[in-house]
Amino acid sequence: MLYVSDSAPTTQPVLVLRRATQSSQPCQYVETLKEHGLNLIECFTEEAALEATRSGCRVGLLIVTQESDLAFLDDCEKFVSNNHVSWVGLVAQDLVALPRMREFIGEHLFNFITIPADLDHIVLTLRHAWGMSFMRDVRQNPQLSQPASTEAAADFVMVGKTPQMQQLFGQLAKVARTDASVLITGPSGTGKELAALSIHRQSARRNAPFVAVNCGAIAPQLFQSELFGYEKGAFTGAVQRKIGRIEAAQGGTLFLDEIGDMPFDMQVNLLRFLQEKTIERVGGTDTIEIDVRVIAATHIDLADAVRHGRFREDLYYRINVVCINMPPLADRGQDIEDIAKYYFSKFASAHNRSLRGFSKAAMNAMLSHPWPGNVRELVNRVQRATVMAEGRFIQPEDLGLDRNADHSQLMSLEDARAAAERTMIRRALSQSRNQISRAASLLGVSRVTLYRLIEKYNIRPDMMAAGRPPFANTTAPHDLEVHK
Secondary structure (H helix, E strand, O other): OOOOOOOHHHHOOEEEEOOHHHOOOOOHHHHHHHHOOOOEEEEOOHHHHHHHHHOOOOEEEEEEOOHHHHHHHHHHHHHHOOOOOEEEEEEEHHHOOOHHHHHHHHHHOOEEEEEOOOHHHHHHHHHHHHHHHHHHHHHHOHHHHHHHHHHHHHHOOOOOOOHHHHHHHHHHHHHHOOOOOEEEEOOOOOOHHHHHHHHHHHOOOOOOOEEEEEOOOOOHHHHHHHHHOEOOOOOOOOOOOEOOHHHHOOOOEEEEEOHHHOOHHHHHHHHHHHHHOEEOOEOOOOOEEOOOEEEEEEOOOHHHHHHOOOOOHHHHHHHOOEEEEOOOHHHOHHHHHHHHHHHHHHHHHHHOOOOOEEOHHHHHHHHHOOOOOHHHHHHHHHHHHHHHOOOOEEOHHHHOOOOOHHHHOOOOHHHHHHHHHHHHHHHHHHHOOOOHHHHHHHHOOOHHHHHHHHHHOOOOHHHHOOOOOOOOOOOOOOOOOOOO
């Protein structure tokens, strides 16, 4: 099974190549990645790069920001073709359309990211590149597979004891026993990829690859070749056959993250694959049978995208056989402390062994914070705090939070009651598919009362139309904790 550890980019060195004349000019992305704990080794000569690969570098980051850098590609092409390193390109957006750049990307790079780029996206792509490189090493040396898989599995943990998370864990276990297509919805940062990986790891496909594709990160003109692969000579620069992401997942699970960002003209090709379970590589004529389980994820309302003509209705129903909704962190109050402590133990051992934990003020600040970035934001703040903290206990300032936030944001009982009512109404409407009579019955109120509450809390139709989580436990209460 292809496990890719969250810690892979930080514990494993990443070889960075960029034009030698830039050696005196710090690269913004390199500096930012270093600040976030990545182990980057910058090399401006081939000798230094060779030494890094001998030391165990499996992943490389090639930075091309100006048209004048294209000449550098000729100098490093032989070295980059070394198949012991998975290369990721960080390329200026206006350079991707140039023939030389496209040829180099198609022939030598595992993946590429256009600048400007999101930090999380860069880390995720490096993580995937590390996993693919590791799998190549496993094929050459099978003894590597068991220890690495065990270590990586330990890094992928969904932490939570609240009723929402316990219900989620039950849903993931149920769908893992089937091969049905799954759509995972929820705000950014809630752990949709972790949920997909959890399904894969509990399924009969656990020993086959888990291949993740970020649909929003692939240039539209490269989408088909990335998903379906291509044959040698299919287009200029296709000097050898390339296996696409779908084929790479043969026997395992294909995770299509942010599927709502998939180009409209590509959606019909994906639909055909889902219906027929076959693909043809670009430039090829052979039909290839594919056995994969498809899990998709999105943070947007796909039903709304269908209504506005941005997403195909037939594809929506094909991928939405089972829908799982990830709860936002703000609705999981008592989980915040557990998640923070889990990642503290993970990061403190690497960054600051003298730390003992969180101060009471820091914990209160975390419990009071609204967490718009959800779990991803919490993990980021905890990691930053383990680097920046100077005392024995993390303070609110180390987390970048307001020390007095717990006092200024404390809910009154009236506000807490309103928040609980609003949450339960939305949940009942979601579970009843917006049937007012059924929702009222679930809540134990009359239709008139429910209509009044909907108007009181300004629950808009788009909120009512949010994806309904399957296998919902209608009797599970919504716990609301007030932390003193």
